[in-house]
Amino acid sequence: MKTPSKFLKLSSLLLLLYFGYSCSNEQETIQDNQLIETKEQQVARPGLKPIGSGVMMQAFYWDVPAGGNWWQTIQGKVQSWSNSGIDAIWLPPVSKAQNGPFSMGYDPFDYFDFGDYNQMGSVETRFGSKTELQSLISAAHGAQLSVIADIVINHNSGGDLEPNPYTGNPYYTDFNPLSGKFYRSASDFHPNANCYSDSGTFGGFPDLSHCQPYVQDWLWKKSNSVAKYYKNVMGFDGWRFDYVKGFEPWVVKEWNNAVGGFSVGEYWDGNAATLDWWSGAAQSSAFDFACYYRMRDAFEGNNLNRLNDDMLWKRNSMKAVTFVANHDTDEIVNGKLLAYAYILTHEGYPTIFYRDYEEWLSKSKLNNLIWIHNNLASGSTNILYTDNDEYVAKRNGYNSSGLIVYINNSNSWQERWVETNWANTRIKDYTGNSNWEPVTQGGKWVKIHVPPKSYSVWAPK
Structure with missing residues (x-):
């Protein structure tokens, strides 16, 4: 939270002091029947x-x-x-x-x-x-x-x-x-x-x-x-x-x-x-x-x-x-x-x-x-690769196929071979940032890429 612009009432409005003190436990109100x-x-x-x-x-x-x-x-x-x-x-x-x-x-x-x-x-x-x-x-x-x-x-x-x-x-x-x-x-x-x-x-x-x-x-x-x-x-x-x-x-x-x-x-x-x-x-x-x-x-x-x-x-x-x-x-x-x-x-x-x-x-x-x-x-997450500019992670899926996310903080296109959970499967980038539709190898590896200062998210087509 942020600090509001005023914390307490202006002292000019608070000249009266309350010399009587009453316990809060005596200040009950009638409960609402609807509650x-x-x-x-x-x-x-x-x-x-x-x-x-x-x-x-x-x-x-x-x-x-x-x-x-x-x-x-x-x-x-x-x-x-x-x-x-x-x-x-x-x-x-x-x-x-x-x-x-x-x-x-x-x-x-x-x-x-x-x-x-x-x-x-x-x-x-x-x-x-x-x-x-x-x-x-x-x-x-x-x-x-x-x-x-x-x-x-x-x-x-x-x-x-x-x-x-x-x-x-x-x-x-x-x-x-x-x-x-x-x-x-x-x-x-x-x-x-x-x-x-x-x-x-x-x-x-x-x-x-x-x-x-x-x-x-x-x-x-x-x-x-x-x-x-x-x-x-x-x-x-x-x-x-x-x-x-x-x-x-x-x-x-x-x-x-x-x-x-x-x-x-x-x-x-x-x-x-x-x-x-x-x-x-x-x-x-x-x-x-x-x-x-x-x-x-x-x-x-x-x-x-x-x-x-x-x-x-x-x-x-x-x-x-x-x-x-x-x-x-x-x-x-x-x-x-x-x-x-x-x-x-x-x-x-x-x-x-x-x-x-x-x-x-x-x-x-x-x-x-x-x-x-x-x-x-x-599903669970596996980080596949990181450096100063690139980050690749895999979601393993439990009610879906999961995904591969590729984040690129550099000023140029990047590409990388990654190991997926899918063998012999055509995949696509669901963000539309790439029009590649590669097919994963029998060993589940595939090459993906990502635009500069952007991201791509890959899953079976």
């Missing part, structure tokens, strides 16, 4: 593509246009995305945040205000109204797409100033959301009587204390908790957990146990072993930052040998969510399409960034790579 859980609500919604069968779309970027039209913009694209092979869309944080109509949602204030309460300077969020969000989710489900909610539970923002009995200094921890759900006060943040701190704070925001039973109840345990309301009422199918370095992995594990659904954590670390540890402890997928940084070094640093290095997908492909860019980081520039050719032909669950797909790169080429991913890229 009684059933067994059916704990299983995947029927009619949707299985998450991981295709490709995830990150359906936003940092500072998308304000004005409350973003949900409608995305709704107009979900069917075409589904037709192209997308199986899920990841939305930005959907609830009202401190900066109201200008916020990207990463400074959360009221988890149950989806654009229908007049607070923090607006009724709608930056992205639109609750009705428009519900319409988008319904349209996505109609297009067989799952909808991933961005969950920000490390920190909160927008609370009023109140005395803090644990530090002796007043702090912005008095949260009185108009939704009437999940009031918070000093005991719900760090430090408090039970917990001094957890894994880390972010940007000076009040640090939510997950050790407190009241906080656990409102986040995932109660029948109208954030997790259960988002799933059972709003219709979300999975979770992207923001800044999971800020709290312990058991939080994600318990959330997942409470509501199920796909989940992926943003553990921003380039060490594959660390990502593997967090994924196992949280029982969740993780964004493969190790893969991202190795691709950056490979394609921007002109050293494709870096693709031999350790990555999460090589340790546990079922838990690796691969990406080339996102709303926070976009460092692969010159070799970006080559990087997409890499993640869309390799193991892991690939994500496409909205601006790459809709604005910056060739949509037809990305659609071609999505098709290749969904139809040819299966």
Whole structure:
């Protein structure tokens, strides 16, 4: 996540101090009758593509246009995305945040205000109204797409100033959301009587204390908790957990146990072993930052040998969510399409960034790579050759023939003999970058080639 432009309320608006302190456990609200859980609500919604069968779309970027039209913009694209092979869309944080109509949602204030309460300077969020969000989710489900909610539970923002009995200094921890759900006060943040701190704070925001039973109840345990309301009422199918370095992995594990659904954590670390540890402890997928940084070094640093290095997908492909860019980081520039050719032909669950797909790169080429991913890229992976400029790998196939991917970061055509899994078989380049259709030898060897600064993907014709 990025740091919002404003962390705390302007001091000129916060002259009143709250000398009365009330325990958050006394601030319960009446539970919604519609939120009684059933067994059916704990299983995947029927009619949707299985998450991981295709490709995830990150359906936003940092500072998308304000004005409350973003949900409608995305709704107009979900069917075409589904037709192209997308199986899920990841939305930005959907609830009202401190900066109201200008916020990207990463400074959360009221988890149950989806654009229908007049607070923090607006009724709608930056992205639109609750009705428009519900319409988008319904349209996505109609297009067989799952909808991933961005969950920000490390920190909160927008609370009023109140005395803090644990530090002796007043702090912005008095949260009185108009939704009437999940009031918070000093005991719900760090430090408090039970917990001094957890894994880390972010940007000076009040640090939510997950050790407190009241906080656990409102986040995932109660029948109208954030997790259960988002799933059972709003219709979300999975979770992207923001800044999971800020709290312990058991939080994600318990959330997942409470509501199920796909989940992926943003553990921003380039060490594959660390990502593997967090994924196992949280029982969740993780964004493969190790893969991202190795691709950056490979394609921007002109050293494709870096693709031999350790990555999460090589340790546990079922838990690796691969990406080339996102709303926070976009460092692969010159070799970006080559990087997409890499993640869309390799193991892991690939994500496409909205601006790459809709604005910056060739949509037809990305659609071609999505098709290749969904139809040819299966089975284990063998790296066949690497040097500074060339990379060749083989997918061995389990529900398809598999493929050979040849990536070339040099300024000239390259060709190479490779050993395939196919004997006496005519193959073709499914990207259309080459018009060769060679026949593999009886010993399964064949010569393939690739254009400069490009890629080719080979499989039986």
